[in-house]
Amino acid sequence: MGNFSRQMRLSSAMMMSLRSRWGAVAAGNAGGARSFTTTEGHRPTIIHKRSLDILHDPWFNKGTAFSMTERDRLDLRGLLPPNVMSPEQQIERFMADLKRLELSARDGPSDPYNLAKWRILNRLHDRNETMYYKVLIDNIEEYAPIVYTPTVGLVCQKYSGLFRRPRGMYFSAADRGEMMSMVYNWPSDQVDMIVVTDGSRILGLGDLGVQGIGIAIGKLDLYVAAAGINPQRVLPVMIDVGTNNEELLKDPMYLGLQEHRLDGDEYIAVVDEFMEAVFTRWPHVIVQFEDFQSKWAFKLLQRYRNEYRMFNDDVQGTAGVALAGLLGAVRAQGRPMIDFPKMKIVVAGAGSAGIGVLNAARKTMARMLGDTEVAFESARSQFWVVDANGLITEARENIDPDARPFARMVRETERQGLTEGAKLEEVVRQVKPDVLLGLSACGGLFSKEVLEALKGSTSTRPAIFPMSNPTKNAECTPEEAFSIVGDNIIFASGSPFNNVDLGNGRVGHCNQANNMFLFPGIGLGTLISGSKIISDGMLQAAAECLAAYMTEEEVLNGIIYPSISRIRDITKEVAAAVIEEAIEEDLAEGYREMDARELQKLNKDEIRAFVANNMWSPEYPKLVYKKD
Numbered sequence: 313m314g315n316f317s318r319q320m321r322l323s324s325a326m327m328m329s330l331r332s333r334w335g336a337v338a339a340g341n342a343g344g345a346r347s348f349t350t351t352e353g354h355r356p357t358i359i360h361k362r363s364l365d366i367l368h369d370p371w372f373n374k375g376t377a378f379s380m381t382e383r384d385r386l387d388l389r390g391l392l393p394p395n396v397m398s399p400e401q402q403i404e405r406f407m408a409d410l411k412r413l414e415l416s417a418r419d420g421p422s423d424p425y426n427l428a429k430w431r432i433l434n435r436l437h438d439r440n441e442t443m444y445y446k447v448l449i450d451n452i453e454e455y456a457p458i459v460y461t462p463t464v465g466l467v468c469q470k471y472s473g474l475f476r477r478p479r480g481m482y483f484s485a486a487d488r489g490e491m492m493s494m495v496y497n498w499p500s501d502q503v504d505m506i507v508v509t510d511g512s513r514i515l516g517l518g519d520l521g522v523q524g525i526g527i528a529i530g531k532l533d534l535y536v537a538a539a540g541i542n543p544q545r546v547l548p549v550m551i552d553v554g555t556n557n558e559e560l561l562k563d564p565m566y567l568g569l570q571e572h573r574l575d576g577d578e579y580i581a582v583v584d585e586f587m588e589a590v591f592t593r594w595p596h597v598i599v600q601f602e603d604f605q606s607k608w609a610f611k612l613l614q615r616y617r618n619e620y621r622m623f624n625d626d627v628q629g630t631a632g633v634a635l636a637g638l639l640g641a642v643r644a645q646g647r648p649m650i651d652f653p654k655m656k657i658v659v660a661g662a663g664s665a666g667i668g669v670l671n672a673a674r675k676t677m678a679r680m681l682g683d684t685e686v687a688f689e690s691a692r693s694q695f696w697v698v699d700a701n702g703l704i705t706e707a708r709e710n711i712d713p714d715a716r717p718f719a720r721m722v723r724e725t726e727r728q729g730l731t732e733g734a735k736l737e738e739v740v741r742q743v744k745p746d747v748l749l750g751l752s753a754c755g756g757l758f759s760k761e762v763l764e765a766l767k768g769s770t771s772t773r774p775a776i777f778p779m780s781n782p783t784k785n786a787e788c789t790p791e792e793a794f795s796i797v798g799d800n801i802i803f804a805s806g807s808p809f810n811n812v813d814l815g816n817g818r819v820g821h822c823n824q825a826n827n828m829f830l831f832p833g834i835g836l837g838t839l840i841s842g843s844k845i846i847s848d849g850m851l852q853a854a855a856e857c858l859a860a861y862m863t864e865e866e867v868l869n870g871i872i873y874p875s876i877s878r879i880r881d882i883t884k885e886v887a888a889a890v891i892e893e894a895i896e897e898d899l900a901e902g903y904r905e906m907d908a909r910e911l912q913k914l915n916k917d918e919i920r921a922f923v924a925n926n927m928w929s930p931e932y933p934k935l936v937y938k939k940d
C-alpha cells in the first residue's frame with residue numbers, strides 16, 4: 313500500500329490539485345497518544361426491564377449466557393435452563409445447527425438452501441442481536457452473501473411469505489400528515505443510521521414494493537458488521553407509496569399498499585415529510601437512500617444533499633467503488649496512474665448506477681488533466697454508453713437528461729463506423745475498450761459475441777466489470793470471461809463468485825466490485841466527524857482510500873478489491889479518510905466528547921484510533937436494572 317499510496321497522493325497533488333489533508337492534519341498535532349471515548353461495550357448497561365421482557369428483547373437478550381448473579385439481579389431465575397453457557401459455547405451450538413443444514417444438502421449451495429440459512433440467521437437476529445452480529449462478523453465471508461447480496465434479493469422477492477417479526481419502520485402514502493408523530497413510535501432515542509428505500513428498483517429485480525425493506529435491513533447488517541454502528545441505533549425504513557408491480561398488486565399475500573405508485577409532487581411530498589420527521593426526532597441521523605428507481609434517485613439526491621446528512625448509495629457509493637476499480641485496472645496493467653484519462657471505457661447501463669459511475673470517472677479524469685473546462689470536455693470522449701436502446705448518441709430522441717452529457721457526437725461516431733443505437737457487440741468491436749463495465753441489470757448481456765469482440769481490445773489487460781446484482785443479473789460469469797477473453801484479464805463482479813481455476817496452479821481472481829466496500833465507511837466517517845453534509849470531497853476521499861488499499865503485488869496479481877474478510881479493516885480506513893476530508897473542508901463539528909477543535913488536533917493515527925474506539929463490538933455488556 314505504501315508505494316501506491318504515495319504515488320497516488322503525489323500524483324493527486326500534482327494532477328488533481330487535491331487537498332493537502334494529511335499534512336494539514338498532522339501539523340495540527342504536537343502531542344503523543346490521546347485517550348478517547350470509552351470503548352463501546354465495556355460500560356454496564358442500565359435497563360428498565362426485568363424478567364421475561366428482557367428475554368424477549370433482542371437488544372438485551374443473552375439467552376443461556378446470563379450469569380447466575382445477573383439472573384438473580386434481573387429476576388430471570390427459573391426462566392432459563394440452568395446451565396450457564398459462555399458466549400463461545402452458545403455460538404458453537406448455533407453454528408453446529410447451521411452447519412448441519414450444509415451437511416444434509418447433497419447438491420451444494422442452491423437458492424432454497426441459502427434461503428433456509430437466511431431464515432435460521434434471521435431467527436437468531438430476532439432473539440439475540442449480540443450473538444447474531446458475532447456470528448456474522450466472525451464468518452462474514454460465508455454469511456454476507458446470505459444476509460446481503462445475492463440472497464437478500466431472493467428474500468425480498470419472497471418477503472410476504474418470509475415475514476415473521478417486523479423490523480424497522482414503514483411510512484406509507486396513507487400516513488401523510490402523521491409522520492412527525494409516528495416517528496416517536498420507534499423505541500430508541502438515538503438513531504445513527506437509517507437506510508431507506510421505496511422498493512422501486514431492488515437490486516436488478518425491479519419494483520418489489522414494500523418487500524424491498526429486506527435490502528434496507530441487509531445494508532444495515534453491514535453497517536453493524538463492517539462499520540461497528542451500534543445495532544440499537546440503526547433503523548431500516550420502507551416508504552410505501554404503492555407499487556407498479558402488477559403481480560404484487562394482485563397478490564392476496566402482499567403486505568404493502570395495493571395501489572399504483574404515487575408520482576410527481578405527491579411522491580415528493582411523502583419523502584419530504586419523512587425526511588423532516590426523522591431529522592426532527594434525530595437531528596444527527598444519517599440517511600442512506602437505497603434502490604430508488606433512477607427517475608427519483610438523482611432528483612432526491614439534489615433535493616436533500618445540501619440540507620441533510622444523506623447520500624444515495626447506488627449513485628455515489630457505486631461511483632466510488634467503480635472508480636477505485638478503474639484505477640486498480642490501470643495499475644494492474646503496470647501503467648502509471650496518469651494514464652487513467654487515456655482509458656477507453658464502455659459502460660452498459662445508463663441508470664442511477666451507470667450515470668453515477670460515468671460522472672465520477674469523468675470528473676477524476678478531468679482533474680488529472682488539469683481541472684479545466686477543456687479537460688472536462690475532452691474527458692467525455694473516453695466513454696461509450698450503451699443502454700437498452702443501444703449506443704447513446706446525440707441523435708437519440710427523448711434522451712434522458714442525465715445521460716445527455718455522455719451522448720457521442722454523431723460525426724465522430726460515424727468515423728468509428730458506429731451509429732445511434734449500435735449494439736453492444738458492435739461498440740466493443742469498434743472501440744476496442746480497456747474496460748467493459750456493466751450496470752444494466754441484464755443477466756448474460758456480455759454474451760459470447762461481446763466477449764469475443766473484447767479480445768480485440770487494445771489493452772494489454774482488459775478489465776471486465778459485470779457489476780449488476782444479484783448473481784443471475786451479472787452480465788457474465790468469471791468462467792465465461794476468463795475462458796473467452798483469456799487468462800490475462802481483470803475481473804470484478806457486483807455479486808460474489810468463486811475464483812476460476814486456470815490450470816497449472818494459476819488462479820483467475822474474481823473481485824467483488826460492490827458498494828459495500830464504501831458505504832459503511834462513508835456512514836461511520838460522517839457520523840463521528842459530525843459533518844453536517846456528505847460532500848463530494850468526502851466521497852472522493854473514500855474512493856481514493858479504497859483504491860490505495862491494495863498492495864502493488866496484489867494489484868499485479870489481478871486483485872483490485874479487498875476480500876470481504878477485510879471489510880471491517882477497510883471500513884475503518886475509509887471512515888478515517890472521510891473524517892480527514894471533513895476536517896479539511898471545515899465541515900466536521902465533532903462527536904460526543906470530541907468537539908470540532910479537538911478533532912482538528914488529531915493526527916492520522918489518532919483519527920484511526922478515534923474511529924476504532926467508536927466501533928461497536930458484539931460483546932455482552934453487564935446489565936444493571938433501574939426502576940423507570
Ligand SMILES: NC(=O)c1ccc[n+]([C@@H]2O[C@H](COP(=O)([O-])OP(=O)(O)OC[C@H]3O[C@@H](n4cnc5c(N)ncnc54)[C@H](O)[C@@H]3O)[C@@H](O)[C@H]2O)c1
Nearest residue numbers: 515516661662663664665699700752753780781806826827
Ligand atoms: N455492484 C454494485 O455495487 C452495484 C451498485 C448499484 C447498482 N448495481 C446494479 O446495477 C444494476 C442497475 O442499477 P440501476 O440503478 O442503474 O438500474 P436502472 O434500472 O436505473 O438502470 C438500468 C440501465 O440498464 C439499461 N439496460 C437495460 N437493458 C440493457 C441492455 N440489454 N443493454 C444495455 N443496457 C441495458 C437501461 O436502459 C438502464 O439505463 C442493478 O442490477 C443493480 O443491482 C450494482
Ligand SMILES: O=C(O)C[C@H](O)C(=O)O
Nearest residue numbers: 461515603626781826827
Ligand atoms: O446491494 C448491492 O449489493 C449493491 C447495490 O446497492 C445494488 O443495488 O445492487
Ligand SMILES: [Mg+2]
Nearest residue numbers: 515602603626
Ligand atoms: Mg443498491
